[in-house]
Amino acid sequence: MQRSPLAPAYFPALPPIAGVKLRVAQARYKDWDRCDLTYVELDAGTAVAGVTTQSLCPSPEVEWCRDAIPLGSARALVVNAGNANAFTGHRGRAAVEAIAAKVANHLGCLPSDVLISSTGVIGVPLPIDKAEAGLEAAFDAAPCDWEAAATTIGTTDTYAKGAHVSAMIGDTRVELVGIIKGSGMIAPDMATMLGYIFTDAAIDPALLQQMLSAANKRTFSCITVDSDTSTSDTVLAFATGKAGNAPITSMDDAGTDAFHAALTDLCRQLAHLVVRDGEGATKFVEISVEGAVSDESAHRIGLSIANSPLVKTALAGEDANWGRVVMAIGKAGEPADRDLLSIRFGATQVATGGLAVEGYDEAPVAAHLKGQDIQIGVDLGLGEGRATVWTCDLTHGYIAINADYRS
Amino acid sequence: MQRSPLAPAYFPALPPIAGVKLRVAQARYKDWDRCDLTYVELDAGTAVAGVTTQSLCPSPEVEWCRDAIPLGSARALVVNAGNANAFTGHRGRAAVEAIAAKVANHLGCLPSDVLISSTGVIGVPLPIDKAEAGLEAAFDAAPCDWEAAATTIGTTDTYAKGAHVSAMIGDTRVELVGIIKGSGMIAPDMATMLGYIFTDAAIDPALLQQMLSAANKRTFSCITVDSDTSTSDTVLAFATGKAGNAPITSMDDAGTDAFHAALTDLCRQLAHLVVRDGEGATKFVEISVEGAVSDESAHRIGLSIANSPLVKTALAGEDANWGRVVMAIGKAGEPADRDLLSIRFGATQVATGGLAVEGYDEAPVAAHLKGQDIQIGVDLGLGEGRATVWTCDLTHGYIAINADYRS
Structure with a gap:
């Protein structure tokens, strides 16, 4: 697929986020020679927040995330590309549970600490054997950079999408990095909007949720490529707390406004990157x-x-x-x-x-x-x-x- | 423009409706060599009902019809093709008033007895001089057939659209004929949905309105080409009462159900003709x-x-x-x-x-x-x-x- 004429010239330089380790592997969800499974390990103590599609017919991954997000903590993220696992009934749900169980066993955490997304073809249950073999390969893989992860979560995307902002919380600088995929709201073989934000800030998950929901309303909810709403759209934010800032626990804390503004700015940048890869877009x-x-x-x-x-x-x-x-x-x-x-x-x-x-x-x-x-x-x-x-x-x-x- | 692959093989044979005289003329709303003004004279005593676009930014013609329809009587219909007269402010309203005044003067009726539609380019006030000259030409023209009228109301349509049904009211057969134009809900240069139904049945206008509104809900409101709602969509039904049936004045009258069913059937046929001319449609x-x-x-x-x-x-x-x-x-x-x-x-x-x-x-x-x-x-x-x-x-x-x- 030809690179969108609206794409940025290059993938930006993104700093590492303390407490976040990225790995990719080939699960071969389709008959292709590329990585299609992204596995992100998060240090203990990572807070999570998220927003998901308004669709009333969501994928089992979305249902899983809707249940896990309110618990507020995360240890891992798994993203499968090539198979959306949507409209696959009990077999789809079984695949999600198998992935969560396998990662939980590997990390010694709760299954609900494992966030999962899938994107790609609809109506075909995600093959559990491929997911498990892919995870094994990912566990053993060397950590990779943001561009590799951003590329691996992509499907019909014509370029890898990432962005970075920072904010001062008191005297402490915190970093926020995001990667995202999507080119139509949903698409033929594949494509949906999946976004992941990682920060080293220490922040209470309920507050992170409040800020992400507000940012979503002004950014991701304000973009449209074709008016069609995916069954899988998901944006998750992970905060590892490794920056050493005084934890944000209330909207009145110092640095809250700066962090909220930075988060919103990052969401806007990511949202625009999706529109700029809109299917067939020239403007x-x-x-x-x-x-x-x-x-x-x-x-x-x-x-x-x-x-x-x-x-x-x-x-x-x-x-x-x-x-x-x-x-x-x-x-x-x-x-x-x-x-x-x-x-x-x-x-x-x-x-x-x-x-x-x-x-x-x-x-x-x-x-x-x-x-x-x-x-x-x-x-x-x-x-x-x-x-x-x-x-x-x-x-x-x-x-x-x-x-x-x-x- | 190539005839839609979904078009019927030919324009159907449609019977005349007693009390309805059709004429067309060249107002030259665009620089073209075709008739673009349709003038329909209706005998005294004709009842009218109508439905118009839900748009909150309608054309002055739609506002005019919305005011005139509830009065229940009509003596004439004027349809201008090539200029929608929409979003033209006070100058657009002046053009509508001038047309109504000229026809009222010609027929010796009230301006509110003159129903008016325009379709075509948006934002350019309908030129009053061309409308008036076109009306003069139409007044003097020989009556024409349904196909000529159906062709003259068209803009981006790739074929003329008409249909016919009949119903028995007691022992009296009544005829219903409809013509319609539209190919997108609204379109580049022109195009919108304008439909006109003529019957020789005698029916109370309030009841005709009730039946047309119900039929509209199940037919015209159930079609979509591109989800875009025109500023001018209008469907009018005229009943001359010349068939000699016992006038329908209540839903319990004999023949009411038959007439209602026939009207709904006609609306469905007309609605389908519009979809079959959908811009670019192949299915x-x-x-x-x-x-x-x-x-x-x-x-x-x-x-x-x-x-x-x-x-x-x-x-x-x-x-x-x-x-x-x-x-x-x-x-x-x-x-x-x-x-x-x-x-x-x-x-x-x-x-x-x-x-x-x-x-x-x-x-x-x-x-x-x-x-x-x-x-x-x-x-x-x-x-x-x-x-x-x-x-x-x-x-x-x-x-x-x-x-x-x-x-």
């Missing part, structure tokens, strides 16, 4: 909505625009078709008054007060739409609600990836 | 959902499947990808239990009880998916709720029509 699109009756309303209007096939195909065609933006606002079902609407492409106001801006300069709009980073601004003129969402355009590439294919 | 897809907790829940699940880009691209690829159907059910936000789900392609059960049907015969499924008429069946196993929706596949043709285009 990264930021949609900012303001003047809505509430932030939630602005969010729903933003997603209505971001998910509109007609808006997305217009952007692919570099067409300043604000009429389609109006249409998408109108269908969102949220308060909107046609005659108060303003719409902007890049820095240029193209419609305002219910009318096209007469004689607006089309040259900067055309130049903006020819670029790779597109901005659409909408002002509803009703209130103070605002939201920003990100998406990509809808191109022949998307159809080629998803239709010119047999499962 | 007509019927999605039947049963076993939901309610009919409404079944309807929402059906539309979630029908609107999923991944389901629609899989069908374009003739791929029995039931995993994507599960995904679309899961994201609908309606009660669903993965382990009770059954999914059928054509007559073949491919998944049941949370698992792929082991060793199901793939040959009939592959043969079914190669055809032009695809059926997907979903049984949620939860209750008695059921719904059927219709859509088309998502192909390179859709992208070509909507992206490889400049407004």
Whole structure:
């Protein structure tokens, strides 16, 4: 698969996180010659938080994580690529339990300390024998770097995705590293969004959960490639506590705001990396909505625009078709008054007060739409609600990836 | 534009409706050599009912119709093709008022007796001078047939769409004829769904409204091409009362059921004609959902499947990808239990009880998916709720029509 034209030039240099050891192995979930099992060992005392898909038909891995996350502690993460193990009934659940048991036995921890994700083809139970052999190989493997792990969790991704931020908690610098995979919300053979964040900060798991949930709301929940929601989407955050900072146990603790901001920034970077690998994407699109009756309303209007096939195909065609933006606002079902609407492409106001801006300069709009980073601004003129969402355009590439294919 | 591969072989023979006179003319809303203004004269005493888009940013024509419909009587219909007059502020409203005034003056009726629709490019006020000259030409034109009117209301449509049913009210046979246009829910240059039904039955307008609203819920509201809702969608029903039946004034009157069934059947036929002209469509897809907790829940699940880009691209690829159907059910936000789900392609059960049907015969499924008429069946196993929706596949043709285009 050709590298997305929106991909960063290279995988960033990411620092190690104390208490985190990465290993990869070949479980051969598909008939391929690449690592497809990622095994992450976490030192005792690691806190965990997580968010999972809203899907009511989730994979057994998601159900497992939903049960394990509230317990707050983790010792290992296993990610299988090539088989999503979704819609596989009791045999799928048995595979998850076997993996947890094997790792727990290896580390001398509880099965619930083992977080598990799988991504890939749907409807085929994850083969337990391959998972167990893969784990054996991973236990014996030499530790690897972030890029190897980011590559191994990938499926239809056209590039490995990672990012890094840091924050000061008092006098102590803490590091946060994230890796993520995903290129459609879900995809033919494989693909879903799986993200993993690792920090050496010491933080209470309930607080980490609170911060991750808030960050998720403003980042991962604000991206869409094709409006389709995976049965497996999962983002997990692990905090090893090895940095030596005074543990964060309340929102009032020093450094809490800095850590929360850094975590949100990291989530935003990771979310954008997924959109930039959107199937067939040639444009990264930021949609900012303001003047809505509430932030939630602005969010729903933003997603209505971001998910509109007609808006997305217009952007692919570099067409300043604000009429389609109006249409998408109108269908969102949220308060909107046609005659108060303003719409902007890049820095240029193209419609305002219910009318096209007469004689607006089309040259900067055309130049903006020819670029790779597109901005659409909408002002509803009703209130103070605002939201920003990100998406990509809808191109022949998307159809080629998803239709010119047999499962 | 090439005729849709899903189009019927020819335009059907449609009987005249007493009390309805059709005329078309060239208003030249675009620089083209075709009729683009349809003018329908209705005898005094004609009842009207209608349904319009749910969009909160509708065109002034839709606002005009929303005000006029409840008054219950109509003397004329004007349909402009080539300019939707949407998002045009006070100038758009002025054009609608000018058209109504001119026709009212011509016929000696109230402006509110004149129903008006426009379809085409958004954001450009309908030119009043062209509308008025077009009306003058239409007033003087010879009456035309249904096919000419169905062609004239069309924009990106690749074929003219019409249908006919009849019903017995007591001993009196009444005729119902419909014409419709639409190929995407809304489209680049033009296109939206506009449907007009004419009957010679005598029926109270409030009852006609009740029947049309109910029929709409089971037909036009059950189709989707690209999930995008037009700012102009309108369906109007006109009843001239010339058939001589004993007027229907209550749901208990003789023939009411027959008329209601015929009206619903006609709406279904017209709705299917729109889907069969879906932009880029190569497959007509019927999605039947049963076993939901309610009919409404079944309807929402059906539309979630029908609107999923991944389901629609899989069908374009003739791929029995039931995993994507599960995904679309899961994201609908309606009660669903993965382990009770059954999914059928054509007559073949491919998944049941949370698992792929082991060793199901793939040959009939592959043969079914190669055809032009695809059926997907979903049984949620939860209750008695059921719904059927219709859509088309998502192909390179859709992208070509909507992206490889400049407004």
